[in-house]
Amino acid sequence: MQDELRDHLITEEPYYQSTADEVELYEAAYSVRMPMMLKGPTGCGKTRFVEHMAWKLRKPLITVSCNEDMTASDLVGRYLLDANGTRWQDGPLTQAARHGAICYLDEIVEARQDTTVVIHPLTDNRRMLPLEKKGEMVEAHPDFQVVISYNPGYQSLMKDLKESTKQRFGALDFNYPDHATETRIVVHEGGVNEDMASKLVSVAERARNLKGHGLDEGISTRMLVYAASLIAKGVAPLAACRMALVRPITDDPDMRDALDSAVTTFF
Structure with a gap:
């Protein structure tokens, strides 16, 4: 293990409840270093799945939360000034490629398309990363893999992946678990x-x-865990549900009333 990646090793098993054959499929994809794309609604377990698989495969995981202000330099690296002059600092993508980590780009469509194209040469047979500012070509470590995730429900023509990007990846669909599985979680x-x-x-x-009938997004598994944690600490179930489930997802008074009524049905 490279010293540079020791802090990125996951030492304790992240709890993950599989819903189908996604674990086996991901293991097969990693065995051939296939870049992977995880698609599903927010809070349904995509990030936890990646963490679980990194732990299971005993590979370091470098996670990048993408946003619209992220530049290509934020991913690949840049020159920095210090007391001795200038020095190059690898970005998270370069660090993962150079030393052999799984690089997870969370909610990749939040980044600008001119930023995401930097992953292209790493996600085809070249498995190379050109550092143009440094004049270096990084050959990806044999253990390196790119994983991206996004929520298809939020996509628009302005916020979607290029077909030239999508077709470089294998894909796994995620959704909220069935009732019994989600209850166990x-x-x-x-x-x-x-x-x-x-x-x-x-x-x-x-x-x-x-x-789609007044709500942009449903209540996620993550939100249910928040509500349960409040209840476990002694908060009344009605108050916990309103705070953790209803208020975060809508400001519409009629929709809030409808959701509050659903809560009172069970509590």
């Missing part, structure tokens, strides 16, 4: 009993049916 992560977790999941399922 909420029990484990939120610290409540099974009956309470099941009621929370039922609230989420009601809200998800409203997606």
